[in-house]
Amino acid sequence: MADVIVLLGAGSLGQAIARRISAGKTLLLADINPQNAEAAAKTLRDAGFSVSTAAVDVASLASVEALVASATALGAVTGLIQAAGVSPSQAPIETILKVDLYGTALLLDRFGAVIAPGGVGLVVSSQSGYRLGALPDDQTRALAVTPVEALLDLPFLQPGAVKDTLHAYQLSKRGNGLRVMAEAVRWGRRGARVNAISPGIIITPLANDELNGPRGPSYRGMIASSVAKRAGTPDEVANLAALLMGPDGAFITGSDMLIDGGTTATYWFGDTPPA
Numbered sequence: 001m002a003d004v005i006v007l008l009g010a011g012s013l014g015q016a017i018a019r020r021i022s023a024g025k026t027l028l029l030a031d032i033n034p035q036n037a038e039a040a041a042k043t044l045r046d047a048g049f050s051v052s053t054a055a056v057d058v059a060s061l062a063s064v065e066a067l068v069a070s071a072t073a074l075g076a077v078t079g080l081i082q083a084a085g086v087s088p089s090q091a092p093i094e095t096i097l098k099v100d101l102y103g104t105a106l107l108l109d110r111f112g113a114v115i116a117p118g119g120v121g122l123v124v125s126s127q128s129g130y131r132l133g134a135l136p137d138d139q140t141r142a143l144a145v146t147p148v149e150a151l152l153d154l155p156f157l158q159p160g161a162v163k164d165t166l167h168a169y170q171l172s173k174r175g176n177g178l179r180v181m182a183e184a185v186r187w188g189r190r191g192a193r194v195n196a197i198s199p200g201i202i203i204t205p206l207a208n209d210e211l212n213g214p215r216g217p218s219y220r221g222m223i224a225s226s227v228a229k230r231a232g233t234p235d236e237v238a239n240l241a242a243l244l245m246g247p248d249g250a251f252i253t254g255s256d257m258l259i260d261g262g263t264t265a266t267y268w269f270g271d272t273p274p275a
């Protein structure tokens with residue numbers, strides 16, 4: 001049986017990353033939207049990849065457990081790419097927390113129990129996690145290590161404490177990086193590594209929803225004031241993913257890497273830093 005790479009989220013970032021690391025392996029492509037999964041699978045098969053598809057809701061325990069069973073039945077799971085998610089303009093607060101925060105923690109937990117020795121995981125987080133000021137130490141630790149099924153009961157994630165969908169997204173993405181760091185210890189016991197990438201604005205359907213949504217002007221401002229003065233491309237994110245997931249990344253685990261054309265640097269240390 002071939003090694004298995006599990007890709008959550010058949011979107012532009014997930015596909016670009018999978019193309020870089022899945023040659024000669026079985027790619028299990030899982031998405032909540034079967035049309036997205038089938039369309040991506042066709043493109044990838046036409047490019048020579050061996051692809052299976054599955055329907056999954058990363059926010060559902062039963063669904064993720066079924067995916068783990070399907071993946072391990074195909075072969076040794078040597079790679080996990082978590083690129084499924086929703087953005088602040090696409091969903092309400094509860095859905096963002098359930099998909100982006102809980103769903104990611106759930107995947108790391110369940111795939112961390114079956115990842116093959118030498119295997120590697122990657123979570124697509126976001127620069128948004130870096131725009132949240134420092135959290136109290138107890139909240140930081142809670143996001144990192146609270147058992148998955150208790151995560152959404154944390155008091156600072158309750159209605160009223162989370163201001164809006166952007167705040168929910170920022171908390172979720174901060175949580176992703178922390179979760180990856182904590183999970184790196186557990187994955188390491190199996191001889192596996194896990195890292196996160198925090199992209200800035202990368203042109204994909206999700207980013208286009210943001211650029212054309214209520215936060216459009218702010219997103220365009222972010223690009224204009226950044227160091228790079230342009231949005232990124234999925235392939236640039238995939239280059240970093242290939243480093244992290246390949247042999248050149250052997251010394252990198254529990255890390256979260258910004259790739260944002262300097263938007264975070266400008267946000268904190270540019271001409272008009274936040275008050």
Ligand SMILES: NC(=O)c1ccc[n+]([C@@H]2O[C@H](COP(=O)([O-])OP(=O)(O)OC[C@H]3O[C@@H](n4cnc5c(N)ncnc54)[C@H](O)[C@@H]3O)[C@@H](O)[C@H]2O)c1
Binds near residue numbers: 032084099125198206
């Ligand atoms: N594009 C950007 O500018 C950008 C920047 C920073 C971070 N990100 C992050 O990258 C990830 C992927 O984004 P993208 O731009 O490729 O988006 P995309 O919209 O192209 O793809 C996301 C995919 O996730 C799937 N999905 C949504 N909810 C799901 C669920 N509950 N279970 C399973 N699948 C689900 C969607 O059906 C879609 O196919 C997201 O986590 C996003 O927050 C994107």
